């Protein structure tokens with residue numbers, strides 16, 4: 001069943017899955033409210049979503065014009081729907097408290113993205129910022145009504161799929177464990193009934209909505225797994241209601257804002273305007289974009305960035321993509337390898353129409369799909385299609401840095417003409433003995449148990465790095481575990497979106 005779900009998740013961008021998740025959760029709320037299971041008026045809930053969508057879009061358009069920054073509609077809808085889940089809908093047509101609170105929250109959510117942004121990168125989760133600011137300026141608080149037991153199934157299902165899509169179980173998990181331990185243990189120790197303490201902690205709290213939907217916002221989370229776990233743990237502690245500084249008691253929004261601030265300081269602040277030098281066609285469906293970098297970008301081979309390419313009438317996939325830096329830090333230029341499809345997105349069409357000298361914005365350098373520090377560790381790289389880009393970067397780095405690593409590469413493509421970077425792998429074979437096996441599905445060759453056993457007989461001694469489409473990565477992870485490999489021996493990089 002998960003293979004089927006992963007195939008669907010693979011087709012949509014991360015922003016799209018977040019949007020669908022929110023629509024699913026709020027539709028669930030309307031459904032439950034219609035049957036009186038949730039104590040809200042279903043029409044009032046639909047009205048609240050429309051009200052917040054309208055004012056968020058309007059404010060965002062105004063700010064985008066004033067700041068001359070392209071508007072990203074998808075992220076505006078996401079923020080508006082999160083606010084819908086936090087602010088109780090109007091109890092009547094003249095519920096002025098609702099109108100004031102929602103309007104002010106919509107304005108500040110959008111304003112925060114522009115006004116509290118450094119080098120075009122916002123620091124705070126917009127929805128959390130808005131509800132905190134509304135409470136500070138107007139004394140009106142969001143109720144986080146979404147944290148009711150009846151909503152839990154919708155939040156859990158939608159949230160689980162979203163976290164699976166973006167691969168952030170480390171973050172959500174560390175947050176949930178910390179928050180639950182610090183909420184449940186003290187309550188039980190001070191005499192609370194364990195069952196009711198646990199059920200209250202799980203059901204009567206926005207814990208899961210917060211963990212799955214808000215905490216995981218990529219632009220405000222730290223770049224590596226270790227830092228993400230530290231971030232999840234810190235925000236989990238701050239989330240606990242009895243935590244306070246002086247008279248200021250913790251609220252979910254304050255916990256997230258403090259966490260965002262910490263995340264900002266540990267994340268790279270580089271926001272590069274890169275000028276295109278040339279485009280090279282490197283395989284039947286793949287082109288490499290070579291950019292001059294105005295300043296030396298400090299990155300590790302295998303990391304990726306968020307690339308923004310504003311263009312007229314973008315399609316519903318928007319103007320941003322995660323793309324791996326396929327060059328190595330030992331090279332002067334920055335390179336990205338891109339796969340193109342028929343009927344591709346407007347983003348990719350715009351990329352193909354770029355001329356030398358045209359600019360693209362790259363920001364938010366992240367990723368721990370990087371070479372291990374120990375150069376003696378035996379490695380197996382497995383790439384499906386365009387999943388080869390991080391390996392190009394790591395292999396080129398090992399070659400240039402004169403490292404003698406023991407690496408086996410299995411590289412699967414549909415056909416011979418889809419192979420990229422053969423020259424880089426040949427060079428590495430000559431320099432340090434890289435062993436590459438090319439597999440072609442049109443010849444019935446696939447990466448599976450048999451091909452791994454055949455081409456990597458000492459597979460039990462190796463650490464596997466797997467990169468490619470999400471469904472492929474998840475299937476191979478399962479296969480490798482069935483072959484006796486431990487979790488710690490498998491590193492994954494999803495390339496969703498195809």
Ligand SMILES: Cc1cc2nc3c(=O)[nH]c(=O)nc-3n(C[C@H](O)[C@H](O)[C@H](O)COP(=O)(O)OP(=O)(O)OC[C@H]3O[C@@H](n4cnc5c(N)ncnc54)[C@H](O)[C@@H]3O)c2cc1C
Pocket residue numbers: 013304315316317321322323324325336337338339340341342343344345346347348386389493494495496497498
């Ligand atoms: C960590 C990470 C690293 C990545 N690194 C790379 C990389 O190095 N190189 C790379 O190429 N990709 C990489 N990706 C994937 C990349 O971010 C895109 O998701 C992917 O390239 C698809 O791009 P696209 O949305 O522009 O669609 P396209 O590649 O143009 O199309 C993909 C499929 O979607 C369909 N499609 C296109 N537009 C739409 C639309 N508007 N609505 C519905 N369907 C549509 C197409 O028909 C096609 O079937 C990476 C992703 C992640 C998360």
